[in-house]
Amino acid sequence: MPGELPPAGATWPERRRRALADPAMRAAVAKSTRSLAVKKEAVFATYPAAEAMRKRAVIARRGSLARVDALLDELTRRVEARGGHVVRAAGPADVGRYVLDVARRRGVQRVVKSKSMATEEIALNEQLENAGLHVRETDLGEYIIQLAGERPAHILVPASHKTRQQVRALFDEEAAACAVDPPVGDATPELTAFARRQLRADFLAADMGISGGNFLVAETGTLVLITNEGNGRMTTSLPRVHIAVVGIDKIVATWADLADLLQQPALSGTGQRLSTYTTFITGPRREGELDGPEEFHLVLLDNGRHELLGTEFVDILACIRCGACLNVCPVFRTIGGQAYGTMYSGPIGVVLTPLLGGLERAPELPKSACALCYACADACPMEIDLPRHILALRRTEVERGMEPWSDRLTFELWGRFWANPAGFRFTGRIARLGQRVYVRDGRLKGAPGLVGGWTATRNAPPLARESFHEWWARRRASRTGS
Amino acid sequence: MVGAAACLEDRVVTRKPSAGSLAEASGRDALVAEFVESWRGLEGDAWIVRGGRDEVRRTIVEAARIMVEDGGPATSCRVLAWSTADLASLDLPGLLAQQGWEHVPWPTGARAGEAAAGTNGAAAAGDVPGAEEVTRTQAELVTLAAASDLGITTCAWAVAETGTIALYATPATGRLPSLLPTAHLALVRPSQVVRTVPDGLRLLAEYMAREGDPPSAVNLVSGPSRSADIEGDLAVGVHGPRRAGVIIGEW
Numbered sequence: 001m002p003g004e005l006p007p008a009g010a011t012w013p014e015r016r017r018r019a020l021a022d023p024a025m026r027a028a029v030a031k032s033t034r035s036l037a038v039k040k041e042a043v044f045a046t047y048p049a050a051e052a053m054r055k056r057a058v059i060a061r062r063g064s065l066a067r068v069d070a071l072l073d074e075l076t077r078r079v080e081a082r083g084g085h086v087v088r089a090a091g092p093a094d095v096g097r098y099v100l101d102v103a104r105r106r107g108v109q110r111v112v113k114s115k116s117m118a119t120e121e122i123a124l125n126e127q128l129e130n131a132g133l134h135v136r137e138t139d140l141g142e143y144i145i146q147l148a149g150e151r152p153a154h155i156l157v158p159a160s161h162k163t164r165q166q167v168r169a170l171f172d173e174e175a176a177a178c179a180v181d182p183p184v185g186d187a188t189p190e191l192t193a194f195a196r197r198q199l200r201a202d203f204l205a206a207d208m209g210i211s212g213g214n215f216l217v218a219e220t221g222t223l224v225l226i227t228n229e230g231n232g233r234m235t236t237s238l239p240r241v242h243i244a245v246v247g248i249d250k251i252v253a254t255w256a257d258l259a260d261l262l263q264q265p266a267l268s269g270t271g272q273r274l275s276t277y278t279t280f281i282t283g284p285r286r287e288g289e290l291d292g293p294e295e296f297h298l299v300l301l302d303n304g305r306h307e308l309l310g311t312e313f314v315d316i317l318a319c320i321r322c323g324a325c326l327n328v329c330p331v332f333r334t335i336g337g338q339a340y341g342t343m344y345s346g347p348i349g350v351v352l353t354p355l356l357g358g359l360e361r362a363p364e365l366p367k368s369a370c371a372l373c374y375a376c377a378d379a380c381p382m383e384i385d386l387p388r389h390i391l392a393l394r395r396t397e398v399e400r401g402m403e404p405w406s407d408r409l410t411f412e413l414w415g416r417f418w419a420n421p422a423g424f425r426f427t428g429r430i431a432r433l434g435q436r437v438y439v440r441d442g443r444l445k446g447a448p449g450l451v452g453g454w455t456a457t458r459n460a461p462p463l464a465r466e467s468f469h470e471w472w473a474r475r476r477a478s479r480t481g482s
Numbered sequence: 483m484v485g486a487a488a489c490l491e492d493r494v495v496t497r498k499p500s501a502g503s504l505a506e507a508s509g510r511d512a513l514v515a516e517f518v519e520s521w522r523g524l525e526g527d528a529w530i531v532r533g534g535r536d537e538v539r540r541t542i543v544e545a546a547r548i549m550v551e552d553g554g555p556a557t558s559c560r561v562l563a564w565s566t567a568d569l570a571s572l573d574l575p576g577l578l579a580q581q582g583w584e585h586v587p588w589p590t591g592a593r594a595g596e597a598a599a600g601t602n603g604a605a606a607a608g609d610v611p612g613a614e615e616v617t618r619t620q621a622e623l624v625t626l627a628a629a630s631d632l633g634i635t636t637c638a639w640a641v642a643e644t645g646t647i648a649l650y651a652t653p654a655t656g657r658l659p660s661l662l663p664t665a666h667l668a669l670v671r672p673s674q675v676v677r678t679v680p681d682g683l684r685l686l687a688e689y690m691a692r693e694g695d696p697p698s699a700v701n702l703v704s705g706p707s708r709s710a711d712i713e714g715d716l717a718v719g720v721h722g723p724r725r726a727g728v729i730i731g732e733w
């Protein structure tokens with residue numbers, strides 16, 4: 001049984017159409033992805049230690065994945081020995097139930113969250129809000145997305161598809177709703193100042209902080225949380241209760257492993273040597289300490305991960321969510337993250353969405369959202385062979401007969417005809433006859449079916465009057481004839 | 483490099499090693515220089531102090547003026563500082579009183595009630611507080627920290643390559659002073675600077691071997707809070723301190 005992901009909303013053609021019709025979004029995405037990709041290249045070029053650490057980190061990560069169960073047991077023992085609580089959650093409902101239980105027991109009304117893909121995956125906010133809790137996303141990008149009622153469009157910079165004017169409009173609306181002063185302008189410091197003021201108030205009033213986690217260190221039961229803004233520190237330091245929701249794939253065995261991994265999300269994500277804030281949390285606040293949470297809960301989320309162990313897809317669990325594959329992907333750079341209809345967009349999303357949510361959840365992604373250019377495979381610091389996985393998923397779709405009958409028929413006929421020279425030549429002749437109606441000004445225009453999709457946005461030359469084969473045969477005939 | 487740090491170059495307290503002196507400098511000096519360069523590269527403020535305790539004290543005032551008031555006359559300034567023996571030798575209460583600034587020591591567990599009494603230093607009932615009382619104390623500490631202008635801490639170690647300081651959470655060294663005040667200033671001894679993050683983590687491993695466990699929280703901080711969430715444009719100070727400074731010296 002795979003896990004469960006929130007539904008996509010609109011259909012794939014609809015999402016794709018909306019994305020392509022939004023030039024502001026496309027410009028914003030093109031700019032942010034290019035800038036992140038350039039920064040990544042630059043840091044690896046100027047910081048030689050980065051590459052050596054990366055290579056060791058790949059080995060460390062795969063080594064840990066090879067014994068996940070034993071490590072999770074060790075982690076659990078360690079966290080509990082430090083006074084923390086650990087639960088294993090199979091899917092979204094388990095997490096929701098547990099968090100709401102704790103909230104009820106501790107009289108929690110207001111929750112602050114630091115950015116976490118795991119909680120996006122299980123739509124935790126919705127579950128909590130439906131139960132009457134006030135939930136505030138505190139990462140600046142996530143805050144913008146929450147106000148817009150959208151889904152993060154990039155795993156690292158969730159609001160990178162928004163322009164500053166759009167952000168200001170959202171903040172103005174929020175200011176009116178909260179009866180506070182709106183931002184004074186749309187310059188970055190002005191917008192940031194507004195968010196800081198609003199989010200500060202949320203932090204100080206919150207009873208519960210919910211975070212994700214970048215890594216879990218089994219040998220000491222330590223949660224590793226990486227942020228640039230410091231909202232991770234706030235979320236895990238101020239409220240009375242801290243709950244971390246972390247995928248079981250985040251486990252590493254030792255601090256020595258972590259030492260090689262710790263800088264990788266920053267290096268490949270933003271081109272920084274280390275993110276601004278890295279926090280190691282081992283259990284709740286201790287005897288004599290006056291700050292930090294009184295309770296620490298660690299929810300280990302499975303949601304379809306465990307069953308990937310031992311399959312050809314296992315290396316996908318080594319992903320550190322750096323976003324490097326998104327930034328180099330021509331499909332992502334063209335349509336942005338929203339069009340994927342899932343919180344995991346770009347190449348990693350194309351693979352992870354069907355693996356976690358079932359192939360039926362997003363059959364269009366492996367099939368249509370990849371050009372097999374292999375840029376992601378080159379960019380991935382964890383050396384995950386994303387294109388190979390995409391091909392494997394395509395194969396599975398065909399084996400299960402999931403593609404529409406028209407596709408099956410088209411490819412069946414195509415295969416038949418082009419399997420031998422006579423068939424190939426025959427289709428050429430038919431196409432040349434058929435295209436006559438559609439050739440205008442020496443170009444193919446307004447053709448039907450598959451070809452029409454191509455000619456709608458591109459210039460296609462018509463097939464030549466005579467094929468090479470025909471020309472060759474004619475030439476040979478005239479030579480021998482003379 | 484941030485403007486204030488640059489303008490400080492001209493003042494007495496800062497001396498950035500020139501290329502020549504760098505070449506002759508010992509490995510330690512080179513590490514310190516690299517740390518300062520990395521830290522400033524992250525929009526952090528940095529002061530290297532060579533003169534010892536008195537100069538460190540002078541620099542603290544200088545740094546507070548610059549980070550809290552942007553160089554203007556800091557008329558009122560509330561400073562929340564860790565209460566460690568290491569910092570005690572700097573006599574922060576005396577130093578800040580001279581400026582007419584307010585000093586709030588981080589209460590250690592046994593003296594929690596005292597802090598709850600407020601910022602004027604008046605001691606309240608000094609009983610070791612029960613769980614109930616500690617909760618109340620934390621809420622008040624949060625309010626107090628959020629209303630502070632400057633947090634002063636030391637650090638466990640610092641990393642030259644990445645411009646990072648490590649803060650361990652213990653009863654005397656709370657999480658809030660480096661998190662909630664408008665600015666955070668950390669005092670770093672030259673001997674605490676290591677080259678790489680893994681070097682620093684080895685020091686943490688030594689601590690774990692000694693104490694049997696990591697601290698409840700370790701924070702690695704590399705410059706002030708930053709975000710690129712609005713059009714990829716760098717914004718400093720979204721959540722944490724708006725400015726982060728380090729003074730490297732012996733005291």
Ligand code: SF4
Binds near residue numbers: 319322326380
């Ligand atoms: S698949 Fe690789 S490149 Fe993509 S987010 Fe994961 S680790 Fe980064």
